Amino acid sequence: MQGLELARRYFETYGLPLLENEFAAQKDQIAAGLVGRGSECFGYDDEQSKDHDFEAGFCFWLTDEAEQAFGFPLMRAYNRLPKSFLGVKMQAHSYYGNSRVGVFRISDFYRELIGLPHAPETAEEWLYTPEYALSNATNGAVFYDGAGVFSSIRQTLLDFYPEDVRRKKIAACLCLTAQSGQYNFNRCLAHGEPGAALLARNEFVSAALHLLFLLDKRYMPFYKWQFRAARELPGAGDLPDRLAALLSAPANEKTAEEIERIAAALLDRLAAAKIVQKKSGETYLEPYAFAVLDTIENRALRTMHILDAGIE
Numbered sequence: 001m002q003g004l005e006l007a008r009r010y011f012e013t014y015g016l017p018l019l020e021n022e023f024a025a026q027k028d029q030i031a032a033g034l035v036g037r038g039s040e041c042f043g044y045d046d047e048q049s050k051d052h053d054f055e056a057g058f059c060f061w062l063t064d065e066a067e068q069a070f071g072f073p074l075m076r077a078y079n080r081l082p083k084s085f086l087g088v089k090m091q092a093h094s095y096y097g098n099s100r101v102g103v104f105r106i107s108d109f110y111r112e113l114i115g116l117p118h119a120p121e122t123a124e125e126w127l128y129t130p131e132y133a134l135s136n137a138t139n140g141a142v143f144y145d146g147a148g149v150f151s152s153i154r155q156t157l158l159d160f161y162p163e164d165v166r167r168k169k170i171a172a173c174l175c176l177t178a179q180s181g182q183y184n185f186n187r188c189l190a191h192g193e194p195g196a197a198l199l200a201r202n203e204f205v206s207a208a209l210h211l212l213f214l215l216d217k218r219y220m221p222f223y224k225w226q227f228r229a230a231r232e233l234p235g236a237g238d239l240p241d242r243l244a245a246l247l248s249a250p251a252n253e254k255t256a257e258e259i260e261r262i263a264a265a266l267l268d269r270l271a272a273a274k275i276v277q278k279k280s281g282e283t284y285l286e287p288y289a290f291a292v293l294d295t296i297e298n299r300a301l302r303t304m305h306i307l308d309a310g311i312e
Contacts, residue, residue, distance in 0.1 A: 003040025057101025172309035174289035
C-alpha cells in the first residue's frame with residue numbers, strides 16, 4: 001500500500017473519530033490530509049521509499065485563531081493515536097510532531113512550503129515562488145476540511161499561474177532551449193569542446209521539460225520526479241522519453257539533429273495551443289520567445305529581461 005492511501009485509512013480509522021467525538025465542537029474549524037514533501041505525497045513511493053520517513057501519519061491544519069484556541073489539546077490528542085497501523089510502526093519524532101505530519105497552523109504550513117502564509121497575490125510573488133515548492137503545496141490530498149480555508153488557498157494554487165506569468169516563463173524557456181540546444185550545442189562542438197556541448201544539451205533538456213509543464217498548466221516538481229511527472233502530462237506525448245534519451249546521447253551531429261526535431265515538436269505544441277503562430281521555415285525558437293513576450297499585458301512583466309522569470 002502506498003503512503004497516501006495508508007494516511008487516508010489511518011485518518012478515517014482514528015483521525016475522523018477523534019474529530020467527531022473529542023473535538024466535535026471544533027470540527028468545522030479543522031482540515032486534515034497529507035500534502036507536502038516526500039514521494040508519498042506525489043503517489044510515487046515504492047518499496048525503496050520505505051527505508052525512511054514512511055509512516056501512517058497525516059496533518060491537521062488550523063487557522064491562527066483556531067490554533068490559539070485549541071491547537072495544543074488537538075496536538076496532544078494526535079500524539080495519543082496508535083503508534084502502529086496495518087503493520088506499519090510510527091516513526092519516533094518529537095512531542096510536537098515532525099516536519100511532515102502532526103498539527104500545523106495553515107499559515108505556517110504554507111510559509112514553510114512556498115515562503116508565503118497564503119497564495120501569491122502579485123505577479124512578482126507568482127514569478128519568484130519556486131516551482132518545485134508550488135508542486136509540493138498542490139500534491140497529496142485533503143481528507144477533510146470543515147472551514148475550507150486550507151482548501152481555498154490550495155485551489156488558488158491549483159488554478160495555476162496567472163496567464164501573464166505563465167507566458168513570461170514560457171518565453172524564458174523558449175529562449176533557453178534556443179540558446180542552449182539549437183545554438184550553443186553546435187558551437188561547442190565546433191570549438192572542440194564536447195564537455196561543454198553536453199552541458200548545453202542538459203540545459204536544453206531542462207528548459208524543454210519545463211516548457212512541457214507550463215503548456216499543460218502543471219507545476220514542475222523537484223528534479224527527482226520531473227521525468228515521471230512529465231510522462232503523466234496529457235499533451236507531452238513521447239517527448240519526456242525522447243528528452244530522457246537525449247541525456248545519454250553523445251555530443252555529435254546526430255544529437256544535434258534530435259535537438260532540432262524536439263524543438264520542432266515543441267513549436268508544434270505551442271502553435272496548437274495558439275500561444276505562437278508558426279512562420280514558414282522558421283524553427284529557431286528564440287524569435288518565438290520574444291513573440292510570446294509581446295503578448296503579455298502586464299507592462300512590468302513584459303519589459304523585464306526575458307530570462308528574468310524565476311526559472312530554477
